[in-house]
Amino acid sequence: MIETINKLIRTSRQMVQEFGREPTNEELAKRLQLPVSKVRKVLRVAQEPISLETPIGEEEESHLGDFIVDHNGISPSDAVINLNLREQTAQVLKTLTPREEKIIKMRFGLEDGSEHTLEEVGQNFAVTRERIRQIEAKALRKLRHPSRSHRLRAFLENGTRGV
Known part of the structure; x- marks a missing residue:
């Protein structure tokens, strides 16, 4: 599975360079000769975590966590x-x-x-x-x-x- 994830990420980066945009799941599946369902599954598993402290905006004064609502928290x-x-x-x-x-x-x-x-x-x-x-x-x-x-x-x- 890790090999498939790495292969998919490498191929996706190459296709971004070629197309100037993110490739669709269908394009990735065709290039890797995999079923589209398998590509979707691998992409779901391979999602990289992103820090809530990631700066947002031009001034980078806001962070991603500032925009996430905690529905379980008390106001x-x-x-x-x-x-x-x-x-x-x-x-x-x-x-x-x-x-x-x-x-x-x-x-x-x-x-x-x-x-x-x-x-x-x-x-x-x-x-x-x-x-x-x-x-x-x-x-x-x-x-x-x-x-x-x-x-x-x-x-x-x-x-x-x-x-």
Whole structure:
């Protein structure tokens, strides 16, 4: 395969010199006496990587990487909104008792990203899962009260925009 790639690249360079342009896959196939499908396959395999730091433009101030969109990344505005939401959530949770705050954080995965069962939280506090359920329910009632919930409600009402 490597021999075929090298042969194809050499032939392509020769044809660029002859024609003054890149040869078509059909022209390469004819010259190398290979099927067009094989030429396409070899060209796909032989694509050389290009650095994202490759300069673009006359001034070479821009780089190729500047023009590539990361669809998996988070936008700066979303990052700020998420940070604001985390800060507001932390402030609202601080209005609970330390025990209630810890239980809510464990149950909803706000501490380590992993949600814990009533049983797991109960073992952590050395109480039954029923007692944890009662404390959680009381804490959630407190959080729903307008004096606490208004800070977080703004994120829902304004399309995740904070106050």
